[in-house]
Amino acid sequence: MKIVLQNVLWLLVSVAYQYFCLANESTTIGVIFSEEINQSAVVLKSTIHKKNTFDHIVYFRTNVKQVSKYDSFEASKTLCTILEEDDGVAAVISLNSPTIALLESTCAQFEVPFFMTSWKAPTTRQAETVFNFFPKAELFSQALAEVVRSLQWSSFVIVYEHEEGLVRMQDILKLQDISHDSKHNNIRVKQLGPGDDHRSLLKEIKNASETNIILDCETEHIIPILKQAKDQNLLNINNNYFLTSLDAHTLNYTELRTAANITTIRLFNYNTEDFNNILERWNLLNSYDKMISLEGHQIKTETVLFHDALLHLTTSINELLKTEKSITSNPINCFGSTTSRNGYTFASYMKERKPLLTLSGPIEFDNYGNRIDFNIHVVDVIENQILADWYASNSSLVLRRNSNEREFAAVTNLQKIVVNVTSRLGDPYLMKRTPEEGKTLYGNDRYEGYSMDLIQEVANIIGFRFEFHLTKDGQYGKWDESQKKWTGLVADLLEGRAQLAICDLTITHQRREAVDFSTPFMSLGISILYKEEAEEDINMFAFLDPFSMSIWIYTATLYLVISVVLYFISRMTPGDWENPHPCDENPEELENIWGIKNCLWLTLGSIMTQGCDILPKGISSRMAVSMWWFFSLIVTSSYTANLAAFLTKDRMESSIKGAEDLAKQTKIKYGALDGGSTMSFFRDSNVSTYKRMWINMESTRPSVFEKHNNDGVKRVQAQKGNYAFLMESTQIEYEIETKCDLKQVGGSLDSKSFGIAMPMNSGYRTAINKAILKLQENGKLKELKETWWKKKRKEPSCETVEAKDTTNSPELALANVGGVFFVLGIGIAIAVTVAICEFLWNVRSVSVEEHLTYWEALKVEFKFACNVWITKKRIKPVIAESSSSGSNKNDNKSMIHSIFQSAGSLLNLNN
Numbered sequence: 001m002k003i004v005l006q007n008v009l010w011l012l013v014s015v016a017y018q019y020f021c022l023a024n025e026s027t028t029i030g031v032i033f034s035e036e037i038n039q040s041a042v043v044l045k046s047t048i049h050k051k052n053t054f055d056h057i058v059y060f061r062t063n064v065k066q067v068s069k070y071d072s073f074e075a076s077k078t079l080c081t082i083l084e085e086d087d088g089v090a091a092v093i094s095l096n097s098p099t100i101a102l103l104e105s106t107c108a109q110f111e112v113p114f115f116m117t118s119w120k121a122p123t124t125r126q127a128e129t130v131f132n133f134f135p136k137a138e139l140f141s142q143a144l145a146e147v148v149r150s151l152q153w154s155s156f157v158i159v160y161e162h163e164e165g166l167v168r169m170q171d172i173l174k175l176q177d178i179s180h181d182s183k184h185n186n187i188r189v190k191q192l193g194p195g196d197d198h199r200s201l202l203k204e205i206k207n208a209s210e211t212n213i214i215l216d217c218e219t220e221h222i223i224p225i226l227k228q229a230k231d232q233n234l235l236n237i238n239n240n241y242f243l244t245s246l247d248a249h250t251l252n253y254t255e256l257r258t259a260a261n262i263t264t265i266r267l268f269n270y271n272t273e274d275f276n277n278i279l280e281r282w283n284l285l286n287s288y289d290k291m292i293s294l295e296g297h298q299i300k301t302e303t304v305l306f307h308d309a310l311l312h313l314t315t316s317i318n319e320l321l322k323t324e325k326s327i328t329s330n331p332i333n334c335f336g337s338t339t340s341r342n343g344y345t346f347a348s349y350m351k352e353r354k355p356l357l358t359l360s361g362p363i364e365f366d367n368y369g370n371r372i373d374f375n376i377h378v379v380d381v382i383e384n385q386i387l388a389d390w391y392a393s394n395s396s397l398v399l400r401r402n403s404n405e406r407e408f409a410a411v412t413n414l415q416k417i418v419v420n421v422t423s424r425l426g427d428p429y430l431m432k433r434t435p436e437e438g439k440t441l442y443g444n445d446r447y448e449g450y451s452m453d454l455i456q457e458v459a460n461i462i463g464f465r466f467e468f469h470l471t472k473d474g475q476y477g478k479w480d481e482s483q484k485k486w487t488g489l490v491a492d493l494l495e496g497r498a499q500l501a502i503c504d505l506t507i508t509h510q511r512r513e514a515v516d517f518s519t520p521f522m523s524l525g526i527s528i529l530y531k532e533e534a535e536e537d538i539n540m541f542a543f544l545d546p547f548s549m550s551i552w553i554y555t556a557t558l559y560l561v562i563s564v565v566l567y568f569i570s571r572m573t574p575g576d577w578e579n580p581h582p583c584d585e586n587p588e589e590l591e592n593i594w595g596i597k598n599c600l601w602l603t604l605g606s607i608m609t610q611g612c613d614i615l616p617k618g619i620s621s622r623m624a625v626s627m628w629w630f631f632s633l634i635v636t637s638s639y640t641a642n643l644a645a646f647l648t649k650d651r652m653e654s655s656i657k658g659a660e661d662l663a664k665q666t667k668i669k670y671g672a673l674d675g676g677s678t679m680s681f682f683r684d685s686n687v688s689t690y691k692r693m694w695i696n697m698e699s700t701r702p703s704v705f706e707k708h709n710n711d712g713v714k715r716v717q718a719q720k721g722n723y724a725f726l727m728e729s730t731q732i733e734y735e736i737e738t739k740c741d742l743k744q745v746g747g748s749l750d751s752k753s754f755g756i757a758m759p760m761n762s763g764y765r766t767a768i769n770k771a772i773l774k775l776q777e778n779g780k781l782k783e784l785k786e787t788w789w790k791k792k793r794k795e796p797s798c799e800t801v802e803a804k805d806t807t808n809s810p811e812l813a814l815a816n817v818g819g820v821f822f823v824l825g826i827g828i829a830i831a832v833t834v835a836i837c838e839f840l841w842n843v844r845s846v847s848v849e850e851h852l853t854y855w856e857a858l859k860v861e862f863k864f865a866c867n868v869w870i871t872k873k874r875i876k877p878v879i880a881e882s883s884s885s886g887s888n889k890n891d892n893k894s895m896i897h898s899i900f901q902s903a904g905s906l907l908n909l910n911n
Helices: 002-020 039-054 072-084 100-109 137-151 163-168 199-207 219-231 273-288 301-322 343-352 403-415 450-462 488-494 549-572 596-607 619-647 659-664 677-684 688-699 709-718 729-736 765-777 780-791 814-849 854-866 895-899 901-906
Strands: 025-033 058-066 091-094 114-116 130-135 156-160 187-191 212-216 240-243 261-266 370-373 375-380 385-391 396-399 418-423 465-470 515-517 522-524 526-531 669-672 723-728 742-745 752-754 757-759
Touching (some): 025 039, 025 072, 039 273, 058 301, 091 100, 091 301, 100 114, 130 137, 130 301, 130 343, 137 163, 137 261, 137 375, 137 385, 156 163, 187 199, 301 343, 403 450, 418 450, 418 488, 450 465, 450 765, 450 780, 488 515, 522 729, 526 729, 549 596, 549 619, 669 677, 669 709, 677 688, 677 723, 709 723, 709 742, 723 729, 729 742, 765 780
Parallel strands (some): 025 091, 114 130, 130 370, 156 187, 156 212, 418 465, 669 723
Antiparallel strands (some): 375 385, 515 757, 522 752, 526 742
């Protein structure tokens, strides 16, 4: 009741004021609406009423006409009617309509100031009495491009409804990256077809894996199109939309229930105090006229621009009258030649004057009435917050919202959904969990591994839920030139099937062009996986290897043959028959020392390089021995050289120590994971060694590339030193921890990192980066690696690399020359056995000759043998008288001495 009384009192006061204090001057303003009731009608009533109530200079009248939206003839006829009525009009204001170009042309012809509030395409023909409160087309296009640039989209698709939309976005189209190395066009342009169903177009965009969309269409079509986009899974947290409609803020987006990032622009900020004061005045008039109350987010752009145009027009008329320059209007016949009396003068004044208290920010016009000063507010429609401001005066974009707020909004959206995490199987990053007997696993319980634990730690810090999914093709992600699309994990992100991707996914330049990556959680490099050299069986007779068995047989045979030949040569040559008694100058007999025993001893000593204490004296025998010495020299030298090579052949064999060694040889094949970052590294490298290796890998048949790292590891093990696999060093560490027959060769060929991938420009990237840094600082990342690389291994670990013998020392082990010791031992054992037998046989002879018992003789001989201080031996042993009954024979030679006489000669026992 109180409000009603206030309104009635306000009405009475205003009527009384108009009656008693009515201004002497009056001016008519022509207004053409294309709708019967709209927000601009409220603005018109409120503004004119305020001017007539509180200003004491001019009384404003309005000549309001309503025309059909698409009837040009009716619009033209209505305008002529307004110009002809009474004293004419000071100016004409018209809202957005397809017929506005005709109205503009008519007013320009008769020099009547014409105000418009809609976008106008650039034209070379411009009238001096026309004012457009909508920003100049060229500047507005520049502002749109600057906004898109600030979004930092690497690629996007423009979806437009009308051809004029392309004109508005001409500066956006200039952002196209024309680099020939680009994997795909950065900008695609699609037009909405006729009708209301656009699902086929949206499906095409989805198949192109594009997540950034600029939508230029009528405001009333935005929500239906976004609903269809949601049906095509194009309205999830990975998708980003930029709506060019200046009235997009008036729509209700809550019914979409989306976490997508939707950005639009406005020419005004309805949260300011001045705007709320004016809105309150509008609503006061609405309550009096029993109209619906307006709210700030419901106000359209044309309403604000109409208010500013009407305010600028009425204020200019009042100020001109204060300077004693009244604005007089005259009726104009559209079929005559009469023009407005003060049209040019009035227009010139309004161009020079800068309006104050406007709702759409600063206003300034050029010589042709184009607005060249304005602000554009970049708005997040979901959060209803201004992200940035663009100022036309200096063509700059100023960020208003800080990064913490943006991060908070992005994390909030992430927490509202179940985050789909795409990955691929690969030890130890993600493995299938073995269920207990009779139990079935579901969801995340199906998998385990480093990736699962890492994303769980990140989720605990940020506070979101997640679910793991395996990528269909099992690939990491590469650009398929034939299909013109990405594969694997990258495709899952681009096509909206996942919000995060995690595994041993390498951060590469190519992938970075398509998706975003978090801070690296693991650093590594490419290295070489190779098989350990197999340990050969111990050969104690390795000293025989320098010669083949046939050489050994030929040498032994030749030794016997040469000894026999030398024996006969020595008997035939006179030089080897010598005087046995040098004091007798005329001996009756000559003797020859070169019996078969001495011949065998001479040839044996020669080939053993030890020589002999007797040498031949005959010419022919010396010639024969010289040739044998020459043969012995060659054979012995060859044996010595080959023995050193054979005993050290394991260390002397050529083996790969790095990429250079692989590139220089052709015996050992080498390959990498097909479609992985390692393959891309060699393919795109400019280093000559790596380029040569890539050419070799690409041309080798059968293919040296493997579909999975496990296949490459198995191939290295199966081909036993004939294949090497190039892979990440961290994966090599995992494999050689339990596979003791494998090893890492050389250092890292490059430096790279693993990161968590996400769609480009993801708002939650900063939050994930902070989570990873936190895990790194508290040692959790190192702990996770230790857990999955060592502690949770089912197979026993090999000895550490430090404990393995990796030296290159040429030293020989006992096993390599053990056969020499064995031969020595056998020879000495035989010699000792023969000596014992000879000793016992000699004891028997002594017992027989001296008529002693065997044990008495053994006691005497053994006692003498053990007395090492005695160096001389009697012919007959000293025997006690009680037991002496032996013979006094002078010949005390034992029978054993006779039996082994030949052997004694051979071994030089007599000398």
